[in-house]
Amino acid sequence: MADLVTQRKWDKAAPTFDIMASKGAEERWLPAKRELFSNMDGKILFLALGTGLDIAAFPPGKEITAIDISPKMLEVAEPRIAAYDGSITAQAMDVHEMDFEDESFDQVFTSCTFCSVPNPVEGLKALKRVLKPDGNLFMFEHTGSRYYPFKLMMTLMTQISRRLGPEMNRATVNNVEAAGLNVTEVNNLFMDVVKTIKATK
Amino acid sequence: MDHRLYFVLGDLFANLLTGALVGWLSWLIVDPGWNMWIAMFLMMAVSMLVAIILWIPFSVLFGAMEVMVPLMFTGMVSGMVVGMWAAMEQLSATDCFYLGAVCGLISLVVIWILNSALRGTEPVRWR
Numbered sequence: 001m002a003d004l005v006t007q008r009k010w011d012k013a014a015p016t017f018d019i020m021a022s023k024g025a026e027e028r029w030l031p032a033k034r035e036l037f038s039n040m041d042g043k044i045l046f047l048a049l050g051t052g053l054d055i056a057a058f059p060p061g062k063e064i065t066a067i068d069i070s071p072k073m074l075e076v077a078e079p080r081i082a083a084y085d086g087s088i089t090a091q092a093m094d095v096h097e098m099d100f101e102d103e104s105f106d107q108v109f110t111s112c113t114f115c116s117v118p119n120p121v122e123g124l125k126a127l128k129r130v131l132k133p134d135g136n137l138f139m140f141e142h143t144g145s146r147y148y149p150f151k152l153m154m155t156l157m158t159q160i161s162r163r164l165g166p167e168m169n170r171a172t173v174n175n176v177e178a179a180g181l182n183v184t185e186v187n188n189l190f191m192d193v194v195k196t197i198k199a200t201k
Numbered sequence: 202m203d204h205r206l207y208f209v210l211g212d213l214f215a216n217l218l219t220g221a222l223v224g225w226l227s228w229l230i231v232d233p234g235w236n237m238w239i240a241m242f243l244m245m246a247v248s249m250l251v252a253i254i255l256w257i258p259f260s261v262l263f264g265a266m267e268v269m270v271p272l273m274f275t276g277m278v279s280g281m282v283v284g285m286w287a288a289m290e291q292l293s294a295t296d297c298f299y300l301g302a303v304c305g306l307i308s309l310v311v312i313w314i315l316n317s318a319l320r321g322t323e324p325v326r327w328r
Binding site for chain 1: 203208211249253257259260261262263264265266267268269270273274277312315316319320321322323
């Protein structure tokens with residue numbers, strides 16, 4: 001059964017999501033996202049398309065399958081999907097219950113996704129299932145810090161932020177490894193908090 | 202940290218203002234004669250909450266985690282320093298405001314230095 005609690009949370013956030021995220025955060029992260037997404041090749045799954053803010057960083061001419069748990073977020077994304085110089089097929093779907101066949105994608109991309117997936121290791125295992133052998137996972141994520149006092153601060157912040165959306169203290173690199181994927185590169189963009197993660201099946 | 206001027210100035214503005222406001226708040230809350238340790242820990246907690254509130258408008262303009270982490274650090278440092286100082290001697294509101302702003306600047310410099318050390322590809326042994 002779909003995770004209706006998470007779906008409702010993001011449906012509720014959809015109308016105002018771009019106000020919070022579209023200017024400062026996206027402008028700041030755009031160069032790093034462009035670089036990460038320049039790796040797009042083959043059959044691509046993009047996880048958690050949201051309101052489509054990431055589409056601005058996609059290279060042109062790609063065929064991308066995108067999912068998001070929130071139909072309301074995808075409604076907001078529609079103009080951006082239509083404007084993309086390529087093909088994006090977007091569907092409302094929970095990562096834990098993807099109905100794609102095993103080993104059906106060459107690459108999976110995520111962007112600030114595994115701060116919000118309720119059961120991250122299970123979600124990552126689901127991505128592993130749909131990746132082809134030697135398929136690649138590319139992630140742009142924010143995580144917790146391993147250093148004090150930042151670790152404590154982000155744990156405190158998570159008590160507030162998880163009610164509205166993401167968690168701030170996830171150990172996403174460890175979660176990728178726990179899901180049985182091979183982490184090949186972790187590139188810190190801001191301290192050890194904002195990073196890109198590359199992994200293979 | 203970002204080297205684009207908009208974000209450099211935005212980070213500076215956000216941290217100076219947060220530090221200054223927290224300093225002024227310490228002047229409002231703490232009186233000389235308070236136990237300095239109680240003043241320090243109380244203002245540390247209050248200031249981090251204030252920093253979270255201030256993060257909301259600043260994040261719209263200047264970014265998410267790159268703003269949140271320095272602001273909470275600034276709040277913590279400014280609250281501790283100015284709160285403790287205000288418990289030890291009589292300070293004016295202006296003194297506390299400027300002292301908080303200086304703490305904000307120092308905190309941001311610390312974050313810049315830490316970021317320079319941590320950014321880039323992580324060696325596998327760190328994980």
